[in-house]
Amino acid sequence: MHYCGSSCFKKVISKAVGLILFSLLVSLHSWAQFKVTVVIKSLPVSHKGEPVFIAGNFNNWQPDDYEFKISDSSVVLDDVPQGDYQFKFTRGSWDKVECAGAGTEVENRTVGINSDTTLFYTIEATNTLANFLRLCLVDQNFES
Numbered sequence: 495m496h497y498c499g500s501s502c503f504k505k506v507i508s509k510a511v512g513l514i515l516f517s518l519l520v521s522l523h524s525w526a527q528f529k530v531t532v533v534i535k536s537l538p539v540s541h542k543g544e545p546v547f548i549a550g551n552f553n554n555w556q557p558d559d560y561e562f563k564i565s566d567s568s569v570v571l572d573d574v575p576q577g578d579y580q581f582k583f584t585r586g587s588w589d590k591v592e593c594a595g596a597g598t599e600v601e602n603r604t605v606g607i608n609s610d611t612t613l614f615y616t617i618e619a620t621n622t623l624a625n626f627l628r629l630c631l632v633d634q635n636f637e638s
Contacts, residue, residue, distance in 0.1 A: 528610050531570050557590075594619065
């Protein structure tokens with residue numbers, strides 16, 4: 495049997511404590527909560543003054559969730575867990591969802607959160623469902 499003197503014992507203990515501290519830091523980071531600020535740089539002139547909401551996979555895609563209402567061009571979200579998120583901007587319902595300037599659909603926006611973050615967005619247009627459907631149908635190429 496090999497005898498480990500006091501200096502050897504101290505090295506083993508030091509390495510064990512270091513490994514435990516490293517494990518704690520990694521696990522704390524995975525539970526981390528972050529502050530996310532969403533800033534709207536520009537809104538369509540025709541919709542200034544109307545409420546804007548964020549709907550996404552973090553709030554079950556609720557288009558009128560007041561916790562995610564933009565006030566004075568921004569919203570601050572505290573305690574956002576680390577992760578990847580998808581969302582869209584609405585005027586309170588899915589028939590008033592953001593669209594491109596030409597009225598075409600905008601894909602879900604995506605963002606990965608792993609630290610305190612400020613995000614800046616421009617909303618080109620929002621549309622009523624009737625206008626959105628009309629514009630989308632005009633853009634479609636149908637085969638006979």
